[in-house]
Amino acid sequence: MADFIKSFRNLLKGKDVVFTLIIINVMVFLVCALLRVIGLLFEIPYPDLSVYFEVSSNIGIVIRHIWTLITYMFLHYDVLHILFNMLMLYWFGIIFRSYFTPKHMVAVYILGGIAAALFYILTFNTIPYFIKLGSSSMIGASGAVTAIIFAAAFYNKNLQVGLLFFGRIKIIYIALFIFVLDFIALGGGNNTGGHVAHIGGALFGYLFATQYLKGRDITKWFNMVIDKVVNLFKPSPRMRVTYRKEKTDEEYNQQRHNTEEQIDAILDKIKQSGYSSLSSDEKKKLFDASNK
Known part of the structure; x- marks a missing residue:
């Protein structure tokens, strides 16, 4: 646990938090892929552990596996899934990093991912169309990444980026285009839950940016909690205590x-x-006496 806390602290303090988040996602993906391949090649029964890491739309399962609100955003189905998410995280993470601190980056990524998961759970338990689809599960960083995209876009709406075949275009238009695509995709498809999560992440990113521009940091409480947790595992500095005996008047005069x-x-x-003719010790005593 101490090693995890130390790694998380380094993540918060890291200068290049974008690459740190990408490395974490890639490492988790490679470990899962390696275990899956080894199990397949050597015909080793590989237990399905996804239920313990993916977030479910079933409220009962989520309550029993509350940690999945975080773990799901570091898992991916296949190479294309993680490749697309990490490219988006890199492109827009670099922009986000130019405005905010590494702590903000981590906070928006995680809280945006949690918001995406909660919006996904809420939607699948309240909207008639999604209720009919039944219980489902979800993994992937796209909800968290969408929060980063919208936070960067709505913090500086006039920022322009270069796109192949389109030239210079404002980042706000890219964010809105992504939102429209996700909203249209709610009507059907294989990744309906993912599109719902994207909208949840987008709403959090929008809220973060607009509130920050007003002077309110909605991630402040999260960073305070993390700092307190980190400090619990931080070794306390050793205090050196020295004692000095006070001299009496008689000793001082003598x-x-x-x-x-x-x-x-x-x-x-x-x-x-x-x-x-004086020795070095005598010269020092004379010098010290002259400075008193």
Whole structure:
């Protein structure tokens, strides 16, 4: 646990948090893929652990596996799935990073992902069309990435980026185009839950940016909690305690008298033999006495 907290702390303090998030996603994907391939090649029964990491639209399952609100956003189905999400995270994460701190990046990614999951659960349990689809599950970083995209877009609506075949275009138009595509896709398809999650992430990113422009940081509480958790595992600095015995008036006067006698003896030596006859220790004592 301590190692995890240390890694998370390094993530928050990291200068290139975009690459750190990408590396975490890629490493999780590679480990899962490796276990799956080994199980297939050697015909080793590979238990389906996805239920413990993917987020479900079933409220009962989510309550029992509450951690899936976070773990799902670091898992991906296949190479194309993670490739597309990581490219989007890189492109828009670089823009986000130019406006905000690494802590903001991590907070918006995680809280945006949680918001996407909660919106997905809410939608599949309240909207008649989605209720008919029955219970489903979801993995992927797209909801969290969409939060990053919308946070960057609505923080600086006039920022222009270059797109192949389209030239320079405002980032706000790209974000709105993504939102429209997700909304249209709600009417059917194989990834309906994913599109719902994208909208949830987009709403969080929009809320973060608009509130930040008003001087309110809605991720502040999250970073405060993380800092407190990190400090629990941070070793306390060792305090060095020293004791100094106070001198009595008699001891002080005696020491002062001895010092004066030593200085008088040094001065007499200078009169008789000159300053050059003094030893280095005598010169130091004379210098210290002259500075008091």
